[in-house]
Amino acid sequence: MDPITVIRSRTVVMPSTNIDTDQIVPARFLTTTTKEGLGKQLFADWRYDAAGQPKPDFILNRPEAVGCRVLVAGRNIGCGSSREHAPWALVDFGFQAVISAEIADIFRNNSLKNGLLPIIVDDETHAWLLANPGVEVEIDLVHASLKLPNDRSVSFPIDGFARHCLTHGVDELGYLLSQDAKIKAYESRRHA
Amino acid sequence: MSDPKTMFEKVWAAHEVLPQTADTPAVIFIDLHLTHEVTSPQAFAMLKSRGLKVRRPDLTLATMDHATPTRTEQVFGGAPISIESAAKQIRQLEVNCAEFGVELLGLQDSRRGIVHIIGPELGVTQPGKTIVCGDSHTSTHGAFGALAFGIGTTEVGHVMATQCLLQKKPKTFAIEVSGRLRPGVTPKDLILAIIGTVGVSGGTGYVFEYRGEAIRAMDMEQRMTICNMSIEAGARAGMIAPDEITFAYLKDKPRSPKAAAWDEAVAYWRTLATDEGATFDKTIEIDAASLEPMITYGTNPGMVVPISGRIPDRRGDAVFDAAMTYMGLTPGAPITAAPVNVVFIGSCTNGRLGDLQAAARVLKGQRVAPGVHMLVVPGSQEVKREAEQLGLHEIFKQAGAEWRESGCSMCLGMNGDTVAKGEYAVSTSNRNFEGRQGIGARTLLASPETAAASAIRGRVTDPREFII
Ligand code: SF4
Numbered sequence: 001m002d003p004i005t006v007i008r009s010r011t012v013v014m015p016s017t018n019i020d021t022d023q024i025v026p027a028r029f030l031t032t033t034t035k036e037g038l039g040k041q042l043f044a045d046w047r048y049d050a051a052g053q054p055k056p057d058f059i060l061n062r063p064e065a066v067g068c069r070v071l072v073a074g075r076n077i078g079c080g081s082s083r084e085h086a087p088w089a090l091v092d093f094g095f096q097a098v099i100s101a102e103i104a105d106i107f108r109n110n111s112l113k114n115g116l117l118p119i120i121v122d123d124e125t126h127a128w129l130l131a132n133p134g135v136e137v138e139i140d141l142v143h144a145s146l147k148l149p150n151d152r153s154v155s156f157p158i159d160g161f162a163r164h165c166l167t168h169g170v171d172e173l174g175y176l177l178s179q180d181a182k183i184k185a186y187e188s189r190r191h192a
Numbered sequence: 193m194s195d196p197k198t199m200f201e202k203v204w205a206a207h208e209v210l211p212q213t214a215d216t217p218a219v220i221f222i223d224l225h226l227t228h229e230v231t232s233p234q235a236f237a238m239l240k241s242r243g244l245k246v247r248r249p250d251l252t253l254a255t256m257d258h259a260t261p262t263r264t265e266q267v268f269g270g271a272p273i274s275i276e277s278a279a280k281q282i283r284q285l286e287v288n289c290a291e292f293g294v295e296l297l298g299l300q301d302s303r304r305g306i307v308h309i310i311g312p313e314l315g316v317t318q319p320g321k322t323i324v325c326g327d328s329h330t331s332t333h334g335a336f337g338a339l340a341f342g343i344g345t346t347e348v349g350h351v352m353a354t355q356c357l358l359q360k361k362p363k364t365f366a367i368e369v370s371g372r373l374r375p376g377v378t379p380k381d382l383i384l385a386i387i388g389t390v391g392v393s394g395g396t397g398y399v400f401e402y403r404g405e406a407i408r409a410m411d412m413e414q415r416m417t418i419c420n421m422s423i424e425a426g427a428r429a430g431m432i433a434p435d436e437i438t439f440a441y442l443k444d445k446p447r448s449p450k451a452a453a454w455d456e457a458v459a460y461w462r463t464l465a466t467d468e469g470a471t472f473d474k475t476i477e478i479d480a481a482s483l484e485p486m487i488t489y490g491t492n493p494g495m496v497v498p499i500s501g502r503i504p505d506r507r508g509d510a511v512f513d514a515a516m517t518y519m520g521l522t523p524g525a526p527i528t529a530a531p532v533n534v535v536f537i538g539s540c541t542n543g544r545l546g547d548l549q550a551a552a553r554v555l556k557g558q559r560v561a562p563g564v565h566m567l568v569v570p571g572s573q574e575v576k577r578e579a580e581q582l583g584l585h586e587i588f589k590q591a592g593a594e595w596r597e598s599g600c601s602m603c604l605g606m607n608g609d610t611v612a613k614g615e616y617a618v619s620t621s622n623r624n625f626e627g628r629q630g631i632g633a634r635t636l637l638a639s640p641e642t643a644a645a646s647a648i649r650g651r652v653t654d655p656r657e658f659i660i
Contacts, residue, residue, distance in 0.1 A: 015510070016510070016511070016514065017510070017511045018393070018492050018511065020623075020625045022604075022623065022625040022626070022627060022628050023625065023627070026627050027604040027606040027628070028605055030230050030258070030606055031230070031275065031277035031278045031280070031281045033233035033234070033237075033280065033281055033284050034233075034234065034237070035234050045626065045627045045631060075393065076392060076393040076396075076426070079393065079426065079492075080328065080423075080623060080625060081604075081623075082231070082327055082328040082344055083230075083231065083344075084231070084234075102396065104393065104426060105396055105426065106328060106342055106343070106344060106423075106428065109344060109347070110344035110346065110347075113346040113347070159217065159360060160214070160215055161215060161358070172350065172358055173346075173349065173350055173354075175358070176219065176350055176353070176354045177354060179209065179210065179354070179356070180354075182210055182219065183209055183219070183221070183355065183356055186209040186221050187221075
């Protein structure tokens with residue numbers, strides 16, 4: 001994975017609370033055996049009409065969404081199914097970060113593993129971002145800070161190890177594989 | 193004596209290959225990795241591209257359930273699987289398991305079923321184990337006092353390659369359920385009430401431990417229904433302390449320990465329960481005796497009401513308004529006014545023998561209302577055999593329901609079993625999200641008893657009208 005340090009982009013806002021992973025990628029698209037190409041199916045049931053045509057009012061179909069890399073979502077985005085197809089689809093579509101006041105656990109983990117930054121902000125910042133779609137933000141991963149217009153900035157929590165991996169392009173599996181001796185030692189003392 | 197510990201802390205500590213530090217997450221050893229056709233192909237592909245092997249095939253077990261058809265002719269009769277991409281995914285799992293030496297309980301295997309149903313049936317789900325699967329309802333296995341949680345496909349690859357996961361230690365949350373459930377009120381109703389109380393994100397970052405009289409009184413199948421839906425409150429895992437009921441369930445299962453190993457295992461399992469005086473990061477209390485049958489009315493499992501109740505009226509709340517528009521229901525109306533087009537009995541929540549028996553008790557000698565399509569799908573081939581030995585399939589068929597081969601079926605719309613756009617389904621599954629059971633499908637989650645009663649009347653019905 002390429003190292004990620006700074007992301008600058010306008011935001012796209014999807015204010016719904018509890019956007020579950022069945023909305024992000026409906027189950028009928030999960031019969032794929034690859035990761036690629038899921039961006040087409042991102043939010044399929046919200047994005048396309050029954051004839052498969054883009055619904056002009058849906059935010060991701062609107063001209064102002066073109067090129068945006070940061071999704072601001074309502075609370076508890078990513079709840080439900082553990083499908084990693086959800087971050088795969090968001091990344092394939094072009095997103096590099098998701099900002100919310102609350103992000104579901106498994107989705108948050110899955111996002112970190114795919115270079116999609118799950119950014120949790122305080123309620124006040126969240127409300128402001130929801131109310132001001134399209135603002136330019138800068139996510140500084142190295143300093144764990146989110147810069148908003150007018151020189152405001154807020155910090156966000158991010159696991160130190162995940163940040164290290166993302167900013168250095170280090171892969172977590174590589175780290176786990178390097179612990180082989182420790183794993184062997186555990187296996188030999190493990191009961192049963 | 194050391195500090196009192198919770199069950200979660202004991203199981204976690206016993207699996208630390210490396211403890212968590214300020215800079216690194218813990219490395220946790222995984223005792224059992226369950227896998228299935230939908231969330232594994234990209235993980236196997238990663239192993240292949242990096243030249244890695246499955247480190248512990250002996251701790252890995254694969255089956256197929258999600259995309260798998262439930263029509264007998266497609267499973268056993270040689271008819272083509274109707275969804276081509278699903279057929280391809282199923283073949284891919286066969287190829288991957290053969291190549292990597294992973295045991296697969298495949299399409300026609302008599303031990304196949306929903307991954308969370310067959311683990312306990314085979315006796316590979318055991319107290320004190322760490323169990324993972326690329327599926328959020330892995331929390332089900334926590335009913336045995338295992339630490340069991342869902343993971344994404346990248347992590348599936350990590351476990352395949354190293355039998356370990358990088359994890360940050362979650363917090364603990366006690367759910368104390370006092371009293372006993374009243375007749376006609378089931379574990380499904382209890383867990384729906386818990387989700388309604390905690391909220392759909394209230395458990396984020398926590399591992400639940402379900403405790404108290406009502407939980408202790410439950411059999412293993414019922415405890416699994418409870419732990420299964422922990423994720424619907426945001427918790428990755430839910431646990432219940434193992435006890436004599438747990439041990440009796442596991443005794444003589446095909447893969448549970450035998451002879452001296454059994455005694456040794458039970459002795460260890462007895463040490464797992466939370467110590468007296470151990471503290472949880474959070475606690476709530478629920479009185480089981482105060483509950484009624486519960487049913488959802490909206491588009492997440494926390495939007496739930498007692499069956500004698502009314503849909504709340506929270507017009508002006510964006511989530512509520514969107515849910516009402518999608519569901520086509522009227523705020524303030526009695527939930528029993530909701531129509532029913534489809535009834536689904538099955539899934540890893542309520543697809544075990546006891547669930548089918550409960551539905552059959554309501555349906556015996558009754559007919560499904562005209563125009564209602566009812567589907568009964570056993571959670572595994574083993575459940576199917578046991579149900580048929582008891583003649584339950586005849587009760588369902590005589591009532592006008594369909595009886596299928598096992599699988600996830602209508603729980604999620606990816607295997608050919610779907611609810612049509614705009615139709616109302618009373619379903620014993622676990623998610624009522626928009627489109628979960630098919631594009632535009634409207635799902636009301638309930639117990640097998642409520643689902644069966646609703647099938648008979650053709651509208652949402654209190655099962656206590658049939659069972660006293
Ligand atoms: S029955 Fe439903 S919830 Fe359970 S594993 Fe299958 S799809 Fe997932």
